[in-house]
């Protein structure tokens with residue numbers, strides 16, 4: 001049975017480092033060797049700093065997969081679904097590798113990220129790094145708790161991980177989408193709390209969901225809560241974290257799922273809205289500046305990279 005990378009379903013942590021790389025020409029075989037060694041490196045640091053709850057995820061870009069791994073591809077791996085509608089934009093960025101390092105210690109994340117960069121050496125270019133942090137009791141910088149309706153317990157695995165029946169060769173893996181959203185907090189903080197609550201469809205401090213008949217069709221939780229034709233909820237596992245400093249801040253959005261379809265359906269519902277054009281009004285206060293699709297393979301798959 002293939003084992004998943006532990007960071008995929010890990011519970012929220014206090015700090016996160018998100019490293020986005022592009023591979024340099026003719027370095028594929030070096031990168032395969034390096035990636036095959038990364039899980040053991042993470043295990044060593046997790047042992048050394050056992051109280052830090054260190055976890056990590058290594059993922060390969062959808063656009064890089066064929067070059068990196070010509071032997072075979074996860075069934076549904078596809079480029080990031082870039083979307084534009086009026087001034088609502090979900091752009092696609094070009095990244096080959098994604099490495100997520102999370103723990104409850106910023107210094108441990110730094111140490112491990114530094115080691116990761118050393119291991120990859122000059123085979124890659126570090127294109128973007130985002131330092132995420134837990135804000136208050138798990139809130140986004142808008143002040144609203146983020147992650148409440150995430151799948152819980154064993155259900156996290158059911159939603160995030162591919163099972164053997166779905167795709168035997170890639171069981172234990174996960175489809176990953178990321179977007180770095182930049183918030184306009186001056187605009188957000190200028191509106192009344194009632195309006196902010198209507199935008200999320202939840203109360204701010206107590207984090208209580210509005211009754212369905214009180215939710216506006218433009219509320220984020222209305223646009224993001226979708227059902228399929230059989231009435232099943234279309235779920236993803238969100239592992240997002242706030243990031244930023246005084247000049248620029250927002251949410252580093254992270255979604256894991258056993259199919260890439262769910263993220264795209266929710267994103268389309270947010271940006272295009274319903275048949276009456278009710279799009280997600282949260283998008284008036286935040287904008288995606290990046291977006292990319294990856295596949296986070298199982299530990300077994302990563303170990304196998306050393307042999308090829």
Ligand code: HEM
Pocket residue numbers: 140142144145146147148149150179181200202220221222224225236251253255263264266267286
């Ligand atoms: C800056 C961007 C975003 C912010 C600040 C944000 C924040 C939030 C907050 C505060 C909630 C309510 C609490 C919870 O259940 O977690 C929520 C719910 C949710 N969000 Fe987002 N979100 C963002 C973008 C997205 C995107 C891009 C997606 C997927 C494409 C998404 C999917 C969801 C889902 C599925 C829920 C649960 C809805 C429900 O069942 O009630 N969010 N989000």
